[in-house]
Amino acid sequence: MYEGPIQDLIDELAKQPGLGPKGAQRIAFHLLAVESKDIDRLIAALARVRDDVTYCAECGNVSANALCRICSDARRDATKICVVEEPKDVHAIERTKEFNGRYHVLGGALDPLSGIGPDQLRIRELLKRLATQEDGNDVTEVIVATDPNTEGEATATYLLRMLKDFPGLSVTRLASGLPMGGDLEFADELTLGRALSGRRILA
């Protein structure tokens, strides 16, 4: 055990995901050595996240304002909504630079064993967004980009059931298959099976 304040900081740091006692100790000793203004900056960043970050009223993404940057950007295509589980999924898709539509963050995936049903996700808000579009701005495509695991697939199936009767709306799902740069012989059976059943016609 270290002396009071140091051990307290190690304990608080060790609660963060991906940091064990060793990693927490390493950061604590780093912070003991830096100038106090460096700690000030970290404290200020934590306080701003605590005080200023809210959720976008439209898409549910984390945001510094009532509407997030994407929802308040008129250049983004409002006819396409990409549905994801978590705010970090928005970031992952933005990094591809392949999508210019808007997002809808569910806040998780269906997982009845953990008590997460449709009412715990922002599904009602999605249905409302689809119903209340002004003329000419109708949503024509919902891309279901939940994770390719049991919970994400269940969520996708549920969403398809809810959305399939909206007139003029196509519901799509991200392709499953071999990861780019991967090696066919190391792919698991499930992924390889998906890649086969989803094979594209080249010629």
Add this chain to the structure above:
Amino acid sequence: MYEGPIQDLIDELAKQPGLGPKGAQRIAFHLLAVESKDIDRLIAALARVRDDVTYCAECGNVSANALCRICSDARRDATKICVVEEPKDVHAIERTKEFNGRYHVLGGALDPLSGIGPDQLRIRELLKRLATQEDGNDVTEVIVATDPNTEGEATATYLLRMLKDFPGLSVTRLASGLPMGGDLEFADELTLGRALSGRRILA
């Protein structure tokens, strides 16, 4: 890029050792989801380390008081001083529960290429501690526990030269050899060589 406060926090976290952008992002999103009192506790722990942690006037270890817990503990054997590079080395030796003496933290190891000479380390303070002991409390052993690498070995050699003329003082060095639980065939040549040259007589 995330919105302002989130990206700022990720940037600050990513400056910590052992945390890359991915790890920093993971912690930032964890902190977005926790209650604000959890962030308060982390902020308070950081502020206490910034404001309350000082260095022990005697041994140079990090401490919440002018004298650290070990130097102010009369039950610790003041005739033995274990010299280490960093405060975390004190913790490592304390964990063994094999040492009941006191410590001296150098604050690093000799490394001329990085501009760290004897004057940058707390060597003068160590010599003063050895010279100014009250009667009956003379230091009889200095255990040099610097790291078993180039800088640590150079520091140990330097300390031996400075200390060898103190009357009635023995200077010792931590044993080098095979790590316990290790595998002989996987030991590097240097370690195995040290283990051979430092072999003990069993019978």
